[in-house]
Amino acid sequence: MTTFRRRALLQASAAAIPLALTHRFAFAQEKFPGKLITLIVPQPAGGDADVVCRSLQKKMQEVLGQPVIVDNRGGAGGNIGTALGAKAAPDGYTVTFVNQGTMALNPTLYPNPGYKVDSLAPVTWLTSIDLVIVANPSLPANNLKEFLELARKEPGKYTYGTAGNGSANHLAGEMLKSMAKVDITHVPYKGGGPAIIALLGGEVSTVVAFPLAALPHIKGGKLKALAVTGSKRSKALPDVPTVAESGVSGYEFASWMGLVVPKGTPDTVIQSIHNAAAAALKEKEVAERLSAGMTEPVGAGPKEFGDLIAREGQRWSKLIKQYGMKID
Incomplete structure (x- = not known):
């Protein structure tokens, strides 16, 4: 074999190696997951x-x-x-x-x-x-309208827990405070689960909750639902009024x-x-x-x-x- 031919073969082999690796990498990428x-x-x-x-x-x-x-x-x-x-x-x-x-x-x-x-x-x-506003059974209010009346009589006495600062339920609570013109103290927790546990233990008056975590306790009588935040009543809680029905006209949160x-x-x-x-x-x-x-x-x-x-x-x-x- 001539020196020229030997060099040509070596160059072709060298060029083929990156190409083969590229094809192999592309094939691996396609095999997700x-x-x-x-x-x-x-x-x-x-x-x-x-x-x-x-x-x-x-x-x-x-x-x-x-x-x-x-x-x-x-x-x-x-x-x-x-x-x-x-x-x-x-x-x-x-x-x-x-x-x-x-x-x-x-x-x-x-x-x-x-x-x-x-x-x-x-x-x-x-x-x-939609969210649900829940309370400990010891709260002397059976619906949101009654709770807001209590909060107006004693500003700053009552609290609402949420899944944390910046959470959706935090905003829902602040909207409620602003639109209903009441002074209720926000208590942030490190998630919806801890907030519900705190409510069960009487640490806060109410919680603005995502319903999946709250509903079992509502059904079991350990918590009471005051209102739902959507535009209409929930099929899961047909007897619970919306926030708008509770006297806060125009309120809706999802x-x-x-x-x-x-x-x-x-x-x-x-x-x-x-x-x-x-x-x-x-x-x-x-x-x-x-x-x-x-x-x-x-x-x-x-x-x-x-x-x-x-x-x-x-x-x-x-x-x-x-x-x-x-x-x-």
């Missing part, structure tokens, strides 16, 4: 966020063909867990649960929440949900939940995760459980969820300033 997926929930166990995610977990695992683990990272109104999710590798193996608080309220409420909304890519709009991944995650990966979440929401058992908890399954995709986040961010930025809402 190839390992365990972590679903970060920026709230403690026991709250509505945790209940929703664990309801979806089994079906998502089945569709994706890989384990999906729920990792509760509560604190700072959801900022800690959301920031952790935003900093993860954009490969689809870290998915973060978000809600109205972390995506529409905290970016305005906190000088530095630890993440930027545009550093997260929308995956699925999971649910729409929250939402969804999934996001770090910006830069491939569209095909985002679609795979969305498909798994949407399939889980369609499961009869999951849909019935959520509906019974005043939570409406939605299942809309990345485009619809992204549009919702943008609209809500603009809307609540204005309302936060209007209601003078601040971090306690």
Whole structure:
């Protein structure tokens, strides 16, 4: 073999090596998912966020063909867990649960929440949900109208607990205070579950709660429902009036939940995760459980969820300033 031919073969072989590695890498990237997926929930166990995610977990695992683990990272109104999710590798193996608080309220409420909304890519709009205002049975009021009358007679005496500063229920409570013109002290907890436990123990007068965590205690007689925040009564609590029916004309509040991944995650990966979440929401058992908890399954995709986040961010930025809402 001539020296010229030998050099030509060596050059061709060298050129083929990077090409082969590129093809192998591309093939590996296409095979999503190839390992365990972590679903970060920026709230403690026991709250509505945790209940929703664990309801979806089994079906998502089945569709994706890989384990999906729920990792509760509560604190700072959801900022800690959301920031952790935003900093993860954009490969689809870290998915973060978000809600109205972390995506529409905290970016305005906190000088530095630890993440930027545009550093997260929308995956699925999971649910729409009305809240419920609940009280300890010892409270001398059987509905919201009676409670507001008590609060007006003794300003500052009564309290309301929430899942934390910047949470959706915090805003719902501040809206109520402003529109009803009452002085009720906000007491933030590290999640919906801890807030309910505090109410059961008599630490606070009331809690503005996500219903999935509160309903079992209402049904069991350990808590009493004063009002629901939506535009109409809930099928789960048909005898409980809305806030508007309780004398606060024009009041209406609904929250939402969804999934996001770090910006830069491939569209095909985002679609795979969305498909798994949407399939889980369609499961009869999951849909019935959520509906019974005043939570409406939605299942809309990345485009619809992204549009919702943008609209809500603009809307609540204005309302936060209007209601003078601040971090306690």
